[in-house]
Structures are given as structure tokens and as C-alpha cells.
Amino acid sequence: MKIGVFVCHCGSNIEATVDTAAVAAAARQFPGVAFATDTMYTCSEPGQDEIVAAIKEHNLGGVVVASCTPRMHEQTFRRTVERAGLNRYLFEMANIREHVSWIGKDREANTNKSIDLVRMATEKLTHNRPLYSKKFDINKRVLVIGGGVAGIQAALDCADGGLEVVMVEKTSTIGGKMAKLDKTFPTVDCSSCILGPRMVDVAQHPNITLYAYSEIEEINGYVGNFEIKVKKKATYVDWDLCTGCGICMEKCPSKKATDFFNEGIGKTTAINIPFPQAIPKKAKIDPAFCTKLTKGKCGVCAKVCPSGCINYEMQDEFITEKVGAIVTATGFDLFDWSVYGEYGGGRYPDVITGLQYERMLSASGPTGGHIKRPSDGKEPKNIVFIQCVGSRDKSVGRPYCTGFCCMYTAKQAILTKDHLPESQSYVFYMDIRAIGKLYDEFTRRAMEEYDTKYIRGRVSMIYPKGDKLLVRGADTLMGSQVEVDADLVVLAVGAEAAAGASKLAEKLRISYDTYGFYMEGHPKLKPVETNTAGVYLAGACQGPKDIPSSVAQGSAAAAKVLGLFSKDQLESDPQVSIVDIKRCIGCGKCIKTCPYGAIKETELRGMVKADVIETICQGCGICTSTCPQGAVQLQHFTDNQILSEVNALCQF
């Protein structure tokens, strides 16, 4: 094979610490290398054209590019060599940027290491074979996990684009966190007024099937052909019959159930519909609080229900759905702020979270929109907002900025003044992050028009003083101690990955970061893709986001799905395992270890042999390292290909 080697300067990214010309010169002496050069930006159009020209001029049979990580540009260059008529797998990359030039400044060592990496790449390339994709049919349905605003947006865009959508929502209503909000910044428009119609659209869209109060049990298959097992949790109410009339709620004698929707501000009934605009508007029984289910006594709801839909015997139900793509929009949860002893650690009823305050502000909330202290129901006068609770704080393992708290605090301060004109709000903050369109103007309004006192500093202690809370902090701008007698303290609690996010990631086979937020395919160029084909991200599951960003990402994910489904067939990745039937002895070890069930037994002239189902094989290569005979070889990562790399590096 005649090999061409292109060593990229990447401007000065590589060239500054690697002598690329020397690398190219060394490469010229490697076996098979017929052409080697260094180029300024190999990935640029002229850079790619140079590769194409060299392939044609020197009749190259394979190309090595020494530049950045293959995770960045392998696809780019594969297309380049394909443009010149080569098979895309007759290409290898040597990562001399992320793995060399960026991690040390010793030019001699870096150059030498780069030469080694290019040697390794050329040796592997010598063992590469052209590989060809197969086409397979796809199921043009999409699963959206999570019915918050991001999921709703993705589902509606997909459904409007003509796709069948399956939406699975963990709680008994869609709407997510946004449904709990009173108003939204920076426009101060009513949250449910803008979200409500979208929720209704989901319910009414002919292309959308909604499974509320359901969870993902199992995911099998691969892009184009996923098989999803959905667990419909028992609601004890037959939703086909329930009309959402609410009589059961009125009559239910068990009125101490946790009100999750209202963030624990007040209690609800054991059988409940979370809020009037819930979609689906169906009742469900909280089995922990229903005396019929816990003690076998009561049964009032069954008696009063006009449609006879109560079923105390209901069991979880499993449903299988087949889809071709998945949008994950599982959102976020609030950080457990009780770790902050200085804020009372949860002991003071009048220290509440921002989201609880939202419920309090909401006209449909437990207080009917009146701001009342949880302890005594009195209207507060002095209200202290504390920023960055569980954000930008390494000491609690949350070093990142949640990003939207500055804004909602400003909004809440403004709304407070609207509700209680006599009140005074104080905001303890670290920095004000208001980088969106009209955001900074909004925070300024909170300060200037609504007379909110912004104090740059942290609160060191809150302790009770009579029926008030003494909030002591520092004003770092003035260099002085500040004390506020507060009637109510609202904590801007940061976002963390939703509970169970990592478990779902394992089922989806996608990665997540240290904090449990899902990893996008590339931080800049693949913000909604994941590294698992056919799985996309929308909203705060990827990282904390405000509403506009979540909606944008929901639409982006939908666009990706629509793009994926614009073809009737997909091309399989040919980096799959194949069986050398001569070597195979039919012991079935590969079948035992394949995580996908992609290998089956077959019979050949009376002998048992293994057979790989190409479209199911995902190319992990577990079979290859399991087979003692070397009979199953993962294409593009065969034993000989890896051995050639080992030998290139280690030759005494």
C-alpha cells in the first residue's frame, strides 16, 4: 500500500511544540510511505484538497493524518479520502495535538513522540482493509424521555414533522419544572399561560402517545431499531375511564400526602391530580398515604367515583415500544440544600427554596398566590434571597454555576414587590450572571425600579431571633458586616442531575459527567448528539439550562431526529465482527459474552459455527478478545491491526 502522511501544524497549536516538518521527514522513511508533508490546517478546504490531490498524483492507497484527536476529525478525513476514491477505512489518524503538543512543551520529546505515533498509524494502516456499510431499515418513531418543556418541544417538533412520538414521563403529569413556575424571566409572563397550550398540544396530537407515570425499564437494539420496555406504574385509577372530575380528591379523607407538585408547601390528598392544568388530567393514588392500600380500610374514592375507575388491585404494567431514535429530556433536580448548616439545614420553616417560593407566588398554588410565612402564615416584610446555594461551591461538590438562579431571583424580587408593595427584598449574591437577551436590563430593573437591595457577599449564618430570622453576612464591596432581620429567606438552590439520571444513562449506553449530567457528542459541534448513535439530548439533563435554551435544544434534537429519519434506510457501521469459519470451533464463548446478542449459532456442513448479525453488532470487540481461536475478528480492530501497533511501539 502506498501511504500518504499529512502532518498538521494546526496553526501554531501543534507546530509550536512539534517540529512537523521533521515528523514528515521521518515518516518518509517508514515502510509504504510514498508521500509525506506538513500542512498548515489539514482540516481546512485547501488542506483537504491537498490530500485529494496527493492521493491522485501519487496513486496513494491509504492516508495518515497526524493532527488532532480522531474523535474530532476522523469523520472529516474519511470523507476526504472517499472524495478521492479511496475507501474511507483506508485512513488512520495520529493524535499529535491533544496527546502531544498540548500536554507538554518539550519540542524534542514531542517531535519524537509524534514520529512514534505516526509510525504506529502507518503500521496499522498497512493492515487496514476496505470496509463497506450495509443498509438496514429503520423504524421512524421516536421516543422522548421526559415531559418537561424540552421534551414537549422535541415531541411536538417531531410530531409536527410527521413522526410518531412516544413520550414517557416519570410523574403523573407533563410540564416538568416549568409548570411549577409562576412567571418567567425576563418578560414576566405567566408560565402556565405559555406552557399550558403546549401541554394540551401534546395530549391532542394524533402522532403522540403519552405514557405518564411511567419509566424506562429496558432499552435494547441500536439506532433505527430500538426496543424499549416501558413500565407503567400502578396508579390504582383506570385512566381510560377517569375524567379528571376531581370528586375523589374532594372526598378523600387522607389529606396528609406529600404534595410533590407544590414542593411540599402544604399537603395533598392520597388520591390526587397534581394541578388543575395537569396533562393527562387523571387522578392517581399515592399508595404510601392511601389507607385502603396501607390498612385495607376506606375505599371512599371508589364509592364516589362517578365513572368507577378506581382499582385497588392495579399492578405495574410493562409495554414494549419500537422506535428508531431517542430524545432524552430528563431535566434536573434541586440540590439538597440541607447540607448547609449555616442556613439552618432545614430546621427553620421560614427558610425555603426558590421553587417553593414559586409555588407560593402562583395563583393556583397552595397559598392561592399569597406570600405567607410557612411558620405562622403571616405576610413577610423583609425577604432575603441567598444566591448560589449548591452552585459554584466546591465544598459541597458543586463547583459549577447553575446559570439561571440570578435571573429567577431577580424575577422573584420583582414579583415580591408586586405582591407586597411594603416589603423589602435583599439579595446576597456572588456575581450577577445575566448574559441572555434582555437579562441584564432585567436585573437592573429589580435593583433600580423595585428597590431590591443587592449585597455582594455570602451569608455566614441564619439564626432565629424572636419570630424573625437574623441573617448575618458580609458585604464584600463595602467591607462590612451586614445583618438583616428577615421574615422569610428564599434560597436560590442550584440544579443537579435528575435522580436516577446515571441509571438511565447506563440503559441508554451514554456517558455522563462527574455530576451526572449527560455528555454531549462534542462540547461545541455536537451539542445535542451523544456518542451513542440515535440517542439525543434536550434540556437540563445535559447541564443546567433556562427555558429558552431548553426549548432550543428540544427543537435541535427534533431536527436531528428528523434529519436521521429523512432516509428510509441507514448505513451500518462496518466496524463489526466477522467470523472466520475455518477457525471457529463452535464453542459459543462469543455468544455468551456479546452484550447485544449479535452472535448466533449457525450450522455449516453439520458443524456448529458462530455467525455475527451485522446490523446488531455494535463493534465493541468483546468477542474478539474472548475467542481463543482468533476466529471472531472485529473489523478495523483485528488482532493483527492491534499487534501491528504494539510491534510498531515495542521492538526492543
Added chain:
Amino acid sequence: MKFQEELKKCISDVMPELDVVIGWCASFDPLHATPHFMRRKEDIDKLEISPLSVHNLATYLPGLRGKKVGIVVKGCDSRSVVELLQENLIDRKDVTIFGFPCTGVVDQSKIKKALGHTGNVESCEMSDTALVIKMDDKTQTLAMAEMLADKCSSCRYPDAVISDYFAGEKIGNKGEKDVDYAAVEAFEKLSVPERFGYWLKELDRCIRCYACRNACPLCVCRDHCAAESRDPHWLSQENNVRDKLMFQVIHAYHLAGRCTECGECQRACPVDIPVLMFKQKMNQEIREIFQYEAGVDPEATPPLLSFKMEEENITEKVW
């Protein structure tokens, strides 16, 4: 051997349904036995079971797949049969297993060491306790216990773990406990260069005949072994210790969780290289980490073909 006649009768009864029954018979001198393929009734007369019945006949089974085969097994041999069944390399319905209470087989190299050589053995009388060997006009008595193969002195499975017919009284299998890896542990106490040097020296004389591999009942790749293959190309054909040692590691690793330590690899080696130690080490690890022993349960899944989300006995390095 008291049970021998019972066994012969047993084989004779079943023989009409079988293509071949494999046992042992006398070989080129009185100190050796050889595998015996019985196809007719008169072949059964030659069957001899004794401490010279060293060969693990299970090695032949995969090559006879498709035929109805009877096999006489020592306890240790039967564990190889279990492994072959576990790996679908033989069909249970086609294999008839004859067990007997095994009191151990000799280690020919121990006898050779004791006598200086064994080139002229004229006769060899065996009892439970002694070997009486006539050679070079001398008669020498060797204690049987000292001549037994190491695997026999510490045998935990004297009776076949799986059999269709069992001749004689069972001795009683002790099962998997207190396995003695003293030899391995002693070797591991040597310094790093001592260990490295030991293998360089021992493997230098390897002639790459692959008797170790071919005698191994679980080396089932046979004609497609990595040793001679160019794709995959693990080894060169050059006479160097690196590739000889690498082959031993390949063999040992491919046997991890499968090897029953029958010792055929080492016994077969014509130049007496102690290659069993590699497998013993592997087995010791398998036992300690996964509490697993090969060749006991045909339905078991060997540890390297399975996993646990939380591994109790793996402590990962902390950086």
C-alpha cells in the same frame, strides 16, 4: 486392580452400541502404558488400568465428535470431559463415560530420576505401595507414594465427577478445598531476575513441537492454533525464548478458568519443561478471585465469560 474385570464386563456389555472405547494397554516396555482404542470384543482383553495409565484420554474426544465413543476416565480426566461438555465441544449423548476409583498414576520423570534412566526396564511389578522394577540386572523397589504424580498426591477427585458406569468402590471426592499451591508460592518468593532468568533458561530448550498443546484436552483450536498462524500473527517461527514464552502465556491465558490441571502439558513435554506452573498460577488466581474451579459442573459459566457489577475480590488501584 480389583475393579478391572468389572470394568471389562461393563465395557463389553455396552460395546455393541459404541464405535470405539478408549482405555489403556501395555506399551513398548513394562514401565509404560499407551492409549488403547477398543473396537472389537477381543480388544477389551488387553485393557489394563494401572498407575501407568497416565494419559488423559479426554484429549481425543473432540476429534471423535459425531461418533459414539466410550471413554475410561480417572477422576482428573473426567473433569476435562466436564469442561468439553460445558463448552459444547462434545455431545453428552454420544459419550459413554466409564469411571473407576483411581489411586493415582506415576510421574515417569520421578522414576527416571530415581533410577537414573529407564531405558532398559525388563519388568515392573506394581502394588498399592511399591513399584518393583527390574533393570540392568538389578531389582529396585520404589515407594509408590513417592513416584506418584504431584496431582495425585494432592488429589481431590479420585472418582470420576461424571460417569455413566462406575466400576469398583468409590473412594470419595473431597471437592474444592485446601488446594495446595505451595510450589507456585515458593517460586513467587524468588527475586524478579531469578524468576525471569528461570524461564529464559527453561524455555531455551523448547523445540516448539507443541506436544504440550496437543496433549491438552482443552486446546481445541487444533489445526488453527495461534502458534503457527500469520493471521493473527502473535508469534514468529524464530527459535527464541520470547516467542516460546509468549506461547506458554497464550496457552495459560486461554486456559484461564478452563484448565483442570491434569498436567498433560508438562507430562507430554519431551524435554521436561515445567510448563504446568503457568496454568497453576492462573488457576490459583481464578480460585482466589472468583472462587471457581473448572471441570466440576458442566452447567457452570467460567469466570472470564461472566462478570459481576461489584467484584468482591477485586481491589482496584487508587491513584
Added chain:
Amino acid sequence: MPVLEGTELRIVGFLCNWCSYGGADTAGVGRFKQPTDLRIIRVPCSGRIDPLFIVKAMMNGADGVLVSGCHPRDCHYSEGNFYARRRLEIIEKFLPILGYEPERFAYTWVSASEGQRWQEVVTSFTDQIHKLGPAPKILGPQASDTLSVMEAAL
């Protein structure tokens, strides 16, 4: 010249594409300085790593081998690193009988986001190998040195 004579030792890394290779990339993007000895071989999954590759590298003259995959439960292929963990553990425990120090081999888990952890792993492993010095060579120009050390030991 494969490694810089006198300053570098030969260290081979086998990294899974999805997590650890990405982690090494992240370390690069973060400009986390690392020793230059390590050469990385990219494989799709730690489950693809035949432990025999590690032995092969050692016997061909590597001074150390480092394997890194996705954290348990985070495997892109869901199970690859679980199989890998068992196999790598076995080979790690096996190497000493061949006459290699067990410290010449290590396996670990680094996710694509853990650039800093990758830096720590590489730095600490490289230090560890430098402390041990070059591994004995069976063939090649240094084989005679090996033999004399061995003979002295025997």
C-alpha cells in the same frame, strides 16, 4: 528512535475510544501537562483488549503498560469493562510469575470528562515505571544485559 534515550521509557497505553481516550483528549484540551513517555493505542472498548496484547508488549520490550476504560457501569457497550476488569486483574496477578514486577502494569477507569484524573494517572504511572527502571529485555540489543543480570541472580 522510539523513545528518547536516557529520559523516556517505553510505556504503552490501551485506551477505550469512548471514555479514556476522550479523557486523554480532555486533558489535552485543558493543557494538562503530562510526561511524554506514554504512547496510546486506541481500541473501541476495554473489553476489546486481549490481555495477551499486554504480555506481547512487555515481551517486545515495553517497560510498562497502562490500560484505561470507562468506569464500571458507564461502558459505552454496557458490559465491556466488566469483562475487561476480570481479565486485566488476572493478567496483572499473572505477570509476576513471568518475572515482571506487577507495578509494570496497571489498569484504571477514566471518563471522557476526567482530564485532570487522566493527567494524574499518566503522571503517577510514568513515575512508577521510572522508579522501576527499564524492564528486562528478552531480545534486542539489551538482551545480553538481561542475561548477565539473570545469571548473577541464578
Added chain:
Amino acid sequence: MGLVKYLKSADLTPWLEELAQENKVFAPRYEGDAVIFAPFDPKQEISIKHAATMPPKKTVFPQSEKLVDFTYSKDPEDLSRVMIEGKEVLPEGTAVVFGGRPCDVRGFTMFDRVYLAEKTTDVYYKARRDNTSFITLACEKPETTCFCHWVGSSPYDATGSDVLATPIEDGYVLESFSPKGQKLLTSKLLENGDRWISKGQEVNENAVESLTDAPDLSRAPQKLLDVFDNMNFWEKAAAKCLSCGACAYLCPSCYCFNITDETTGMKGTRFRSWDNCMSAQFTMEASGHNPRPTKAHRLKNRVGHKFSYYPGIHDGVISCCGCGRCIKSCPVGIDIREIVQEAINHEPAIG
């Protein structure tokens, strides 16, 4: 008759040391539990009481040897123009092998007919063969596996040897059989051996005496051809065979080899290494077809070649020297004598 000398047992080591000054000397010694021919080291005891585990085959026909070192180079003007330069690696220096048995050394004469043939001389073999001298030790007593006398040899056969050493009380009678041998016997450590000749002859005759009767193998070549297509015969004979290469690699007269290239970067080596007809790869064709697909086919070749095909083209000489190593070292005790005799006695079924 050549030169006859006498060597006192006590002078053996000094004599070998003396020979080692100008030659590489190989002598049998224990390595582990096996006796193999290794470079002579006066500090290590040699082991010559019994035939060695391995014959001294390696001394002339190494387990693997470099044939050619080759280097690729590129035209700097056009990198795709690759030149290759090969350098033949011929063995150098002289060697003396002490302590082989008559059968061991006679084995090389089977090689000679093939590798030293007029038209196709194997230069690598020739270089070593010409430069290696053999001081062979006559046998005093045959082992149970010995059958040199079946195949036209004897316990004191000097065919292929340069010096034959017959052990007698406290010493050896040394007789040269070639000019090379004569040269070896010029040492001052040796005394005139004439008065020991009869002692030596007595030892030789006693050895012959102790042999059992040899069967007549003259019909073997034809009889083996007769059973060539009788796969039943061969399947039975090979039933217990493991198809390993122990028999061939320990055989003093098996001379087959394989050639492989190993390349690293721009350099490579062409090796010749032992091969054996029991291996499945031996006759594997590039197409994947193998004319000897089973161990029965392979064992048939091994026996057939030695006792029929080789004699067929080399004046009836059986290509087996009767050392018995294939029997003794076979992991499953296959006895080539039995197979040959069974073939001779095989009567084709009538009808």
C-alpha cells in the same frame, strides 16, 4: 582403518577444553530433567551415560536459522520506488560435537542425500556440515526402544561420524573415520590406542550380542505403498496420535523446514525453522485446501517417507536411524516399529 588413539576418562574434559580453543564444542548435559547438546562448559558436568534426550541435530540443522537479512530502501526522488537489498547469512566457524550416538550422527547422512545433492546443494546446511566434526560414542547396551540394527546400522556404526569413541574401562578407544577425524586425534592428551583395539572390539561385539533379532524390513517400501490408500489402516494406526511434532523434532533424520519472513520497519529477516509433517500447516495450501487433512494422513506420510518413499529414491536406504526417540518421547507411546511391521504383515482383504 584410520588413526586409533586411547583417551583416559580423566582426560576427557581437558581434551574437550583443548578442542574448544579452536572449535565450538557441543556436548550433552542436563538442562532441567532433559539431556541436550549444549555448548561445552567445563564447569558443567557432561552426561554421556545414556543417549541424550535430544540428538545433536541442532548443531548442523538449527531449530531456526537466518538465511537472509534484508533491508528496504527508498529512492529519495520517488518514495514509492522501493529497493530491497538482501544479505545472505552464512554460518561461520568450526564445531565439534562430542557424545552423539551412532544413530544420532548417522541421521545426518539422510540429510546429506537431500541437502548435498549435486544440483541442489543447500549452502547453509553444507557450510555447517563441512565445518562440524562428530566424535561419536559407541553404545554398550541397547535400550528397549533401540532398533538401529533393523535399519541397517549397529551400536558402533561410524557412518557420518569423524571419530568413533568406544568406552572401555577408564577410557575410550578413539578411531578416526575421516581426515577431519584424524585431525581431531592429534592431541597430546591422547596416546596410541593400538593395544586397546581388541578391548574396544569386545565392547562393540557385546553390544551387538545384546540386540534382539531384527525383522526383515526389505518388504517395507512396497508394503507401505500397498496400504497407501487404505485409510482404515492409517486411521487405526494414528488413532492415539496427538499430531504434535515431538517425534519429528527429536528425530535425527527428519529434515523438513519452513521458511518465514519477519519484518520490522524497513528491515527484515528470512528464517528457516524446523517444520514437521505431523503439523496441520505442513501441507496447507494457499487456497485453504490441505491434501493431508487428518492426523492419519500425516502419520502415513511420516512412516511412509521414512520406510518407503525415501528408500525409493535413495537406493533403498531407510530414512530412520533406529534411535527410538520417537517411541520414547511420544506423549502417547506410538511405536513406529509396530506400524511398519503391521504394514508388512498386512494382507489386503480378499474380494
